[in-house]
Amino acid sequence: MPHPESIAQRLARFNTEAELAPANIWIDRKAVAAGADSGPLAGLLAAVKDNIDVAGFPTTAACPSFAYEPTRSATVVERLLAAGASVVGKTNLDQFACGLVGTRSPYGPVQNAFKPEYVSGGSSSGSAVAVALGLVDVSYGTDTAGSGRVPAGLNNIVGLKPSRGLMSTRGVVPASQHIDCVSIFARTVPQAIEVLMAVAGHDPECPYSRHLPLDPAAMPEQFRFGLPNAEQLEFFGDKQAQAAFDAAVVALEGLSGTASRIDYAPMLEAATALYEDVWVADRYAAIREFFDTRPDEIDPTVRTIIGAGQKYVAADVFTAMGRMGLLRQYADSLWKDIDVLVVPTAPTAHTIAAVQADPIVRNRELGYYTNFVNLLDLSAIAVPASIRPDGLPFGITLIGPSGSELRLADLAQRFHQQTGLTLGATGEPLPAAKPIPRVPGSTVKVAVVGAHLAGLPLNSQLLERGARLLSTVKTAPHYRFYALAGTVPPKPGMLRVAKDGAAIEAEVWEMPMTAYGSFVAGIPGPLGIGSIELEDGSRVQGFLCEASALEGAEDISEFGGWRAYLGRAKAAA
Structure with a gap:
């Protein structure tokens, strides 16, 4: 539905508010890519993570010496503009989308929207905080290991990680191109789904795009949700996060959900493989030429992580694919007994100082509940759950099989509505629930x-x-x-x-x-x-x-x- 203000009015207000925003959210916001005059997203302001091409903006991937000027926007941006949204800036990120913390950028760390001494989450840090602060309505991130979910959980917004191949990645600087997804940040679930419905679909120019119909079935009113076994839940000593998750489980039961425990070990194995096995070679392949010729221009932590991919040979890849296939079979079997898997979006929240002191370990901790999702070909949506006593947001993530975005959105909205939370860090009330759209004719x-x-x-x-x-x-x-x-x-x-x-x-x-x-x-x-x-x-x-x-x-x-x-x-x- 068109926004009640004109684009000119919104841009004038946006420019004033953006000047007052915390530093390091933006890499470039001098240009505007104007959307169509009409369409399902007419009047919306959007920001785009700076590893996604927007014609008229440089693409840096948070590495100035890597920067280039694209002559064409990424497919997801073309479709966003065609649907009526306008792009008003490129946002900061963990360099080459490598990290869950939002601190690995030469442009500086992106501060949490609620407590500036804490990380905002990454790698889509600027995109999430721009939405949380109300500077834009929606934004694009990317998600390989959780970059479209962890920043949502740490900033009290919605983060939709679509199924692999549902949204084109043509025009995206890859992190791990075989499993990358473009993600969507919004302050409400219906807004995220409206963007998805406007931009999703097969792209013959993207080698990883696929014809993937969305399951039109609704989440049952009485649903079954899976939880990791109690001994497999991990909060790294964060009692407030643990209490917040326990409260979220009670709230789900109050929505007519029935909880059951699952063995989380296969998920943990897949999560570990993403950074500590052959899959990291995909990150190296994504920027191989630049990495080999200009390694000193890469953030030291990013260089260490990506450089680990150089040691693998082709035979290692095929061995790992076979093992991941078995783990995927386990994940597929879950849906006979549960409708949705529920996990904390992030097990804890770290300060910027703590991450800088031990960047790899702190990053690994933040990915405990996210790293496996793309490797196992699942869809997920992160939704706010509560504000902790210390003032930090806490969120949960709903995970389902590939193509289950609309079912997940049904439950995510029901859960979000009963939290009593306001929108992001704006203080604005959560609007009334809206029907989650379905694919016409489905x-x-x-x-x-x-x-x-x-x-x-x-x-x-x-x-x-x-x-x-x-x-x-x-x-x-x-x-x-x-x-x-x-x-x-x-x-x-x-x-x-x-x-x-x-x-x-x-x-x-x-x-x-x-x-x-x-x-x-x-x-x-x-x-x-x-x-x-x-x-x-x-x-x-x-x-x-x-x-x-x-x-x-x-x-x-x-x-x-x-x-x-x-x-x-x-x-x-």
């Missing part, structure tokens, strides 16, 4: 009037197919309603009539189109699915019955709905 609306209503015996047939309740409505006053004889469980029948009709209470559910066929096939005669007219004149698919079913049935139209009839029957008993 779902179908179904009106139910009887045993499939929420909480009634056949409602499970909707829930197990990933359907979600949209609204409670009434039909147009063109129907007669009957309690059918001899049905188990008891069911009503609704019949359209030419006169003397009544309006009947109904629930409208949204179901994935892929599940709709099996749902309809399971409906026993004389019931069936037809077109139902609602009180607002719209039509959806819904339950009707054949006239022959009315023999021995009781006309219950006067009750106006199945629940009212059941209430009468219960009272009479």
